[in-house]
Amino acid sequence: MKGYERHDEVLNTQQLLLSIIDLATQRGAHPDKLLKGTKLFYNDLTRVNVNKKPVTCSANTLLTVIENCSKLVKGNEISFLLGRRYFPSHLGLLGQALMNCRHLADMLRLCQCFQLDCFPLMNLTIKTFNDKSYLIFQSAVGKLSSNQQIFITEFMLSALLGAMKYRCGELPELKIHLDYAKVQHIEQYHVHLNMNNHENIQFDQQICMLTIASKQLYLPFNDSANSLKVLALQQMRQVAKLNNKHYPISFTLQLIRYINQGLANNVAVSQECCAQHFGYSSATLKRKLASHSLNYQGIIDNIRSQQAIFQLIICHDSNEKIADALYFTDVSNFRKAFKRWTGMTPNSMREQQCFF
CATH class of the missing domain: 3.90.1520 (H-NOX domain)
Structure with missing residues (x-):
């Protein structure tokens, strides 16, 4: 099943958008300014659809309204x-x-x-x-x-x-x-x-x-x-079924799950392998990631860093155990990677974090 992307108009958020706009309007914002950059007008959201189908929008549209709201409303x-x-x-x-x-x-x-x-x-x-x-x-x-x-x-x-x-x-x-x-x-x-x-x-x-x-x-x-x-x-x-609607996850999450599974099983998850898995060329995958303000190595680093941080500050695992779980060849390489991900060494994070 194809995952939805930021520009795909698959989100049934008509009611959510209207709620944001109404709340912001009550605080002095103008609907047209809240919708600036979305190619939508307030009448588009309030108009009754004769086919009783909700107005759908893309993630980009919803994010744009949220950004506008954050800037316009105190x-x-x-x-x-x-x-x-x-x-x-x-x-x-x-x-x-x-x-x-x-x-x-x-x-x-x-x-x-x-x-x-x-x-x-x-x-x-x-x-x-x-x-x-x-x-x-x-x-x-x-x-x-x-x-x-x-x-x-x-x-x-x-x-x-x-x-x-x-x-x-x-x-x-x-x-x-x-x-x-x-x-x-x-x-x-x-x-x-x-x-x-x-x-x-x-x-x-x-x-x-x-x-x-x-x-x-x-x-x-x-x-x-x-x-x-x-x-x-x-x-x-x-x-x-009547609306020919599925319940897909986003393209980003599909990608993350694929990489997670590969890393968990110590299987190669190169950009070329990933592109082939989803039926894209490497260049197409790179363009898709760029449209989400992402790059492939950055996703891998984020997945590994989040796992390492969880094991470190929640599970209180040793550097050796985390390095082994992430398939590092030695602890030294893990320490270097961790500092590149987070800006601090594993031991420094242990000392600074105050999880309760």
Whole structure:
């Protein structure tokens, strides 16, 4: 199945775009300025389609509106307000299915299965170690600007935590690690994320993720109805079939999964091998990556560095164990690569990181 790219108009985000524009308009921004650079007009989003088909857009369009919003609107609360109203009202049949999941783990699995509909710009990966689970966020559509990264991360956190509180009755104990510098609007995090302990939000971390006790993910929802979940999913499949719609992941994520699998099995993952796997020439693959502001070696370095950082600061593995897991010939080469990836040695990162 072909993965969607940044320019492909496959995102069913008409309601999301209208919500962003309406929230920004209420704060003084003009709709035309918010849509500048998208080739869309506000009337395009509000017009009723006689065929009852939603207006679709590309990731580039959504990212452009987010960038415009971040520059035009002061206050930095729109991302949080957007996330708080996202579940379940913005998700239609998928929202109904999520409402009737057995527990949080079931909800997260469904979010991963329907990533295009749930969080089209970000990818959610779940890792476990000892008694904790780590929800790791990464861009699903290539490189993001600082404004886009912060806005989308705040939106995802607000939506996820809002869904957790809605279904659990109260917010489980969480810890948030953000891979960008501390923002000036930190009070918005405390207000909208309902994090009572301010120390549970840390900036300038090496990985963007949310930490939760694994047992919290499997506490049953007593009011869930599996029959309603199954019905909603069946209706989604029927609608998808009528509209000839599939649920692909992004081209970027397809590429990352291919490289991940190759690295995990110590199989050659050269750019030439990757291009051949996806049916492209090396030049075509290079052009596609450039359109996402990426390059092939950079993706490999990012995958290996993220794995190394996780093993180092979460699993507390030794340099030798990490080097072996990443198939380095010796520890010295691993140290050199780690410093090239992160700007510091493994031992320096151990001393500086304060993961709790």
